Amino acid sequence: MDNQVYYRGTWAEVDLGAIEQNIKSYQRYVSDDVAVMAVVKANGYGHGAVAVAEKALKAGVEYLAVAILDEAIALREAGIEAPILVLGWVPPIYAKIAATNNITLTVFQEKWLEEASIVLDDMLLNIHLKIDTGMGRLGIKSEKEAKRLIDSLALSPSFQVEGVYTHFATADEPENSFMEDQIERFETMVSYLKQYGLQPRWIHLGNSAGAIRSPKRVGNLIRLGIAMYGLSPSQEMKSIQTFELKPSFCLYSQIVHVKEMREGEPISYGSTYRSSEGEWIGTIPIGYADGWIRKLSEAYVLVNGERAPIVGRICMDQLMVRLPSKVKVGTKVTLIGKEGSEEITIDDIAERLDTINYEIPCIIGPRVPRLFHENGEKKGVMNTILKK
Template identity: 80%
Template sequence: MDNQEFYRGTWAEVDLDAIEQNVKSFKKYVSNEVSVMAVVKANGYGHGAVAVAQKALRAGAEYLAVAILDEAIALREAGIEAPILVLGWVPPIYAEVAARNGITLTVFQEKWLEEAASILGKTLLNIHLKIDTGMGRLGIKEEDEAKQLIECLATHSSFYVEGFYTHFATADEPGNPFIEIQIDKFEKLASFLKENGLQPKWVHLGNSAGSIRVPKRIGNLIRLGISMYGLSPSQEMKSIQPFKLNAAFRLYSQVVHVKKMMAGEPISYGSTYHTSEGEWIGTIPIGYADGWIRKLSDAYVLVNGERAPIVGRICMDQFMVRLPSKIEVGTKVTLIGKEGSEEITIDDIAERLETINYEIPCMIGPRVPRLFKEYGEKKGVMNTILKK
């Protein structure tokens, strides 16, 4: 842990070179006319929004996307000048804040336009119109709604319609034909908008899964989210991935206490585990307050390349493991990552928790510092950058 600037024995490592390679792989896979929008919402899916955004832009991404205005402002405050789209709904009273910071907003409501226009005055705001083609979340559904928006936009000079987009609901299910229905709905409504005078610079349909499945039918911009971080959009997508994805996230801690136990001694809250004679127990300083939730109490970690099962209930800040043998305090522990011939992947944790891989890095909280790693100019030398 070179250049350490934190004070606990738990940290995550983010391989920025993996981010770069994943962006470049997608750029090579899709048409030359298609650009990349790097999705860095939720603190870059738990990887660190600023560092990931900077690396993605250097790798060739042209646009960034976040979920809320606060995330976009944070990127601007970090000195990032690239275009940023907020994918979620932003209260119209903050339209001027977005415009002042050069941030593009998602729009799909006539009332929103009216309220925002009264605040913006002569200030120009970039917007992307969201079309709901079957996600049922946000967006324009019918031509009547689109017509109202067109009429409203025609009466106000405060808006520049820079893009149209939609979001696929089942793109990560290769056997599900619903993606075709969504594409058809989008094309019809987008054509109606264009016929009535709106000519967007950007048209984007494809998330990571959609960009893999239908790379020639996703407009001229892809929204690269989960796969930018080296994770497949679903288990079913793995068999059709056209190139290797490089996982960027690893999670480590260390053993801070080791004790030899007698038979029948209880471990942790509720005394749910009792030791065997001569068993070695190690304490690891990470717990459910860091996102390593209690449901993982039947999981294991890697210590010196061997599996060490978690025993007893995971506490708020610590948990205990059954060690393969006596080890030294300070020994590194791998919670996500590879050690010797053993590996624990994010997909392994997601399967154990009966959820999707997206959720795992997102749930590792801000108490866990991120160490960003990338190769320097001298090949083989790693630079370590800490971002809290």
């Protein structure tokens, strides 16, 4: 919400201009007849679903995608009228709710169609058929299953097959050829469906990585997820990526307490850290309840452009750092972002946690407000004690 006031001394900043730039980079990369679906599930990968969706639509995307029906309804309640696809399985008893809100559902089960048609009565529901070409998660696996679905669709006027799609399992591994096998399986299945008269408007295979690797064989719609937020799908993808992605997420806090320590004084739970004489320790109001988990206890933050190592165990709501020198209460702290010549990236944090970059912004919890900005203009006001 514009001009909302937050009272938390810890916050994230999301650069909507960077998100637009990343979308346009993909639009230039793929064919002119390929549209973009912006994936804003999991609260926009932790960036803020509504704000990202609004910016993506202004940037020219034609479709939005979420994981669950609740996320789609939340977008509708926020006033977003664009087409929305739910990528995950939705219980058939909620088919009417989806139709009422003009939300498209993913379908791949004959029984689901039978149960949903009863609920829908005379309402029309847009659906996308999901093909499992090797992900092993959701989808139609065989021509036999597809034929049963086609027969069920023929018995009910309640469904409009608007799209058909699959999902790559190894697109972010450039040396792995399994993606080509999946493309071939998908194209075979689509040809089979067309024999029975199914001519969906949208054919989509490509995620962020798949669209980079095979821009001419991803159908007429790409699902832009992690790359829209300025993050490469994998470290290996960076070597074949021909355009720049601009990260859009930064995480900040502030020093709320500063103390000079004596030799051997303990810090935090378990007294795992003992200070040196004359050491300056700063307390920062972020902890594992915010997603800055205890495994990051050996990481560092940036204070006045210098590295300040985290010392002792990270607490639920706070952590302590060894300061390079005495600083004022209210001094800004960077946990993800750039200060001077130093930078901490989401990839840095992911590597430290032995995970993927997707996970990092997603685990930054709802207690951390998101402030959105573009072209130097911020939406939202931090009522903090930051030094001027």
